[in-house]
Amino acid sequence: MTSSPSTTLPEARSAVQTTRLPLATAAVWAVSAAIVGYALIFGGYAATIISFALIYAVFVSGLNVFMGLTAQVSFGQSAFAAIGGYSSAVLTTTYAWPPLAGMSAGLVFSLLAAWAIGFPTLRLKGHYLAMATLAIGLITYEIAVEWESVTQGYLGISGIPPLGIGPFEAVSDRQILVVLSVVVLVIAFAVKRIQHSRLGRSFAAVAGSEEAAATLGINVARTKLVSFLLAAGLASISGSLFVHVVGYVSPEVFGLHMVILAFSMVYIGGLGTVAGPLIGALIVSILPEVFRGMKDSQDLAYGIALILILIYAPKGIAGVAGAFDARRAA
Amino acid sequence: MFKTAFGRQFFASVVSVVALSSAAQADDVFKVGISAGLTGYAATVDRAWSDGVQTAVDTLNAKGGIMGRKLEVVVEDNRSNPQEAVTVYRKMVSSDEVNLFASGCVSAGNAAAAPMVAKAEIPMILCSILPKDAAWAFTTLPPAGFEIEKRFEYLRDKTDIRKVGVLHDPTPYALLQKDVAQKVAATYGIEVVSVEAYKQDDADLSVQLSKMQAAGAGAVMKIGLGGTTLTAAKNLKQLGSPMLLLTSLEDLAVFKPVAEVLGDKFFFVASPSQVYEVYPDGGLKTAIGEFLEPWRAKFGDRDPNWASRGWDSIMLAAKAIEAGQSFEGSAIRDNLEKITGFQGTTGSYDMSAEKHQGISTNPFVVAQIIEGKVRIAQ
Numbered sequence: 028m029t030s031s032p033s034t035t036l037p038e039a040r041s042a043v044q045t046t047r048l049p050l051a052t053a054a055v056w057a058v059s060a061a062i063v064g065y066a067l068i069f070g071g072y073a074a075t076i077i078s079f080a081l082i083y084a085v086f087v088s089g090l091n092v093f094m095g096l097t098a099q100v101s102f103g104q105s106a107f108a109a110i111g112g113y114s115s116a117v118l119t120t121t122y123a124w125p126p127l128a129g130m131s132a133g134l135v136f137s138l139l140a141a142w143a144i145g146f147p148t149l150r151l152k153g154h155y156l157a158m159a160t161l162a163i164g165l166i167t168y169e170i171a172v173e174w175e176s177v178t179q180g181y182l183g184i185s186g187i188p189p190l191g192i193g194p195f196e197a198v199s200d201r202q203i204l205v206v207l208s209v210v211v212l213v214i215a216f217a218v219k220r221i222q223h224s225r226l227g228r229s230f231a232a233v234a235g236s237e238e239a240a241a242t243l244g245i246n247v248a249r250t251k252l253v254s255f256l257l258a259a260g261l262a263s264i265s266g267s268l269f270v271h272v273v274g275y276v277s278p279e280v281f282g283l284h285m286v287i288l289a290f291s292m293v294y295i296g297g298l299g300t301v302a303g304p305l306i307g308a309l310i311v312s313i314l315p316e317v318f319r320g321m322k323d324s325q326d327l328a329y330g331i332a333l334i335l336i337l338i339y340a341p342k343g344i345a346g347v348a349g350a351f352d353a354r355r356a357a
Numbered sequence: 358m359f360k361t362a363f364g365r366q367f368f369a370s371v372v373s374v375v376a377l378s379s380a381a382q383a384d385d386v387f388k389v390g391i392s393a394g395l396t397g398y399a400a401t402v403d404r405a406w407s408d409g410v411q412t413a414v415d416t417l418n419a420k421g422g423i424m425g426r427k428l429e430v431v432v433e434d435n436r437s438n439p440q441e442a443v444t445v446y447r448k449m450v451s452s453d454e455v456n457l458f459a460s461g462c463v464s465a466g467n468a469a470a471a472p473m474v475a476k477a478e479i480p481m482i483l484c485s486i487l488p489k490d491a492a493w494a495f496t497t498l499p500p501a502g503f504e505i506e507k508r509f510e511y512l513r514d515k516t517d518i519r520k521v522g523v524l525h526d527p528t529p530y531a532l533l534q535k536d537v538a539q540k541v542a543a544t545y546g547i548e549v550v551s552v553e554a555y556k557q558d559d560a561d562l563s564v565q566l567s568k569m570q571a572a573g574a575g576a577v578m579k580i581g582l583g584g585t586t587l588t589a590a591k592n593l594k595q596l597g598s599p600m601l602l603l604t605s606l607e608d609l610a611v612f613k614p615v616a617e618v619l620g621d622k623f624f625f626v627a628s629p630s631q632v633y634e635v636y637p638d639g640g641l642k643t644a645i646g647e648f649l650e651p652w653r654a655k656f657g658d659r660d661p662n663w664a665s666r667g668w669d670s671i672m673l674a675a676k677a678i679e680a681g682q683s684f685e686g687s688a689i690r691d692n693l694e695k696i697t698g699f700q701g702t703t704g705s706y707d708m709s710a711e712k713h714q715g716i717s718t719n720p721f722v723v724a725q726i727i728e729g730k731v732r733i734a735q
Contacts (some may be wrong), residue, residue: 182529273469
């Protein structure tokens with residue numbers, strides 16, 4: 028893949044130029060904080076929607092590293108969410124492991140799987156890579172359905188313990204929201220640091236042109252693999268978070284629906300931006316609820332809203348905010 | 358904060374009015390929440406279930422409600438997806454403040470939301486299999502063995518076939534039935550010679566059917582919903598197979614084209630409401646008649662099977678509320694557990710603290726469609 032929309036890397040450009048405060052980007056963070064704050068104050072239904080949005084923000088952050096920063100395409104990230112989720116579920120329910128140990132084991136399994144899968148497949152480019160990753164997602168889904176002795180197939184696994192360390196458990200809506208908010212902030216901070224690190228510059232170089240990056244002495248295959256591992260790791264964490272928050276897992280959770288939703292989030296939020304995954308996840312999660320009262324027209328209204336956002340903010344909301352800040356700074 | 362007596366009085370009045378009006382609103386109607394797969398794989402079944410619940414609510418409201426309190430239905434589409442189910446359950450618990458759930462057949466969605474609903478102390482009467490923690494959940498679903506046993510009974514009593522193949526989809530209820538089939542076949546003098554799986558969107562089942570025929574099966578016991586029944590029928594005809602096809606419970610609209618393909622080689626498990634006209638007189642037929650009158654007035658000859666169980670869910674709740682003279686969640690749950698000998702449209706319900714799957718006698722029959730008419734197989 029030699030070119031992609033992500034090569035613009037709006038935040039990377041703006042960071043170099045910024046002397047003024049990036050007000051528009053700050054506004055994106057402020058709106059996100061306000062939405063999470065609203066859910067924290069009012070709890071209940073709003074808290075459930077925002078909790079799912081924050082879990083998706085973790086998943087989409089990983090997708091954003093692979094697609095946004097490195098300009099590769101993967102339709103199979105749900106596979107790593109499934110590995111993380113099922114590892115947590117099985118280890119905590121069948122073997123009584125604590126949630127953190129289950130999540131860690133899931134992370135290790137996902138990284139091993141990502142390494143084994145990424146090593147051969149990342150030699151592919153463009154549509155071939157996309158098709159290979161799509162197949163990985165579908166295969167993992169089928170394994171979750173068919174490996175009944177471990178996953179219990181469509182019956183699913185219930186009774187998964189809540190998030191917690193030792194005697195401290197996040198049981199209430201607000202506790203869960205706080206934990207998820209902290210996780211999302213830590214990940215956003217880490218992505219920001221990666222973006223401006225040597226590794227991040229390698230990602231940007233590969234995103235711009237794999238041939239040019241190789242000429243500069245960058246090991247393209249290794250860079251793509253590292254990006255894939257980061258994305259798989261974050262997907263695994265999101266899968267584990269999901270099962271501990273809901274207390275139940277079944278294969279449908281990690282189906283193609285998850286991939287489609289995540290792609291919507293990453294494009295609505297802004298590919299290659301730090302705030303994009305969060306605001307994208309929040310908007311894509313909230314919009315259907317805003318239109319829920321419209322019953323049968325809900326999907327139509329939701330689709331129109333998404334199209335309008337993409338027409339008027341083709342680089343995503345955080346992308347537009349970054350471009351606005353860059354123009355102010357110029 | 359309020360420096361004058363008027364200010365304090367005004368504030369107190371506003372608080373009282375708000376509190377009283379919200380209390381009055383809460384007391385006005387008894388809200389029944391439905392988490393249903395109105396879209397997605399469960400759409401056919403869950404739309405019917407939801408309409409059955411609404412029919413029961415309308416009927417009770419026309420009689421003045423339950424103990425003078427009207428009922429209101431809040432239905433939300435869970436898209437046949439567990440994550441969406443958790444969201445809509447949460448909405449109905451905290452925003453709509455429903456008093457009872459009469460939810461559809463998406464087992465994974467009901468299981469995912471069950472702990473949260475139990476925490477809110479709201480009883481659930483379901484179309485699906487029971488979640489693992491079923492303290493607050495009850496189901497109108499007959500035990501998985503009933504559909505299997507009825508087919509084995511028919512084969513044993515009416516045919517010479519002693520070897521069958523089991524063809525099933527991967528849904529939880531189908532898997533439970535498959536396990537029962539393997540377990541109980543021998544007690545009917547029947548041998549399961551082949552067990553084959555398929556996916557709900559498979560467009561060809563010839564391989565599975567050929568394997569069964571090669572294994573010596575005289576009949577195919579198909580377990581699962583949807584268009585694959587017609588696929589199986591067409592494949593059997595293409596293969597020129599002499600095997601009978603005996604399928605599980607399904608909407609009659611699905612069966613009619615299957616009967617056109619296979620004729621008298623096609624049999625299916627039918628609920629009493631599907632064979633109402635030819636069902637023997639008795640308490641069950643009377644109960645079905647009470648449901649079919651408003652149902653047919655509204656929906657004509659639409660298949661009543663899933664809707665009748667939705668109707669049962671509301672009538673069970675009404676019975677529990679009247680027995681306990683209380684609309685409190687815990688009282689409804691306790692009294693649901695005490696229900697015995699309740700005649701529903703699918704059978705007689707006997708609940709207990711240990712048994713939340715109430716139908717205890719097998720209400721099903723094996724039926725056929727001959728010349729476009731549904732009849733009990735002889």
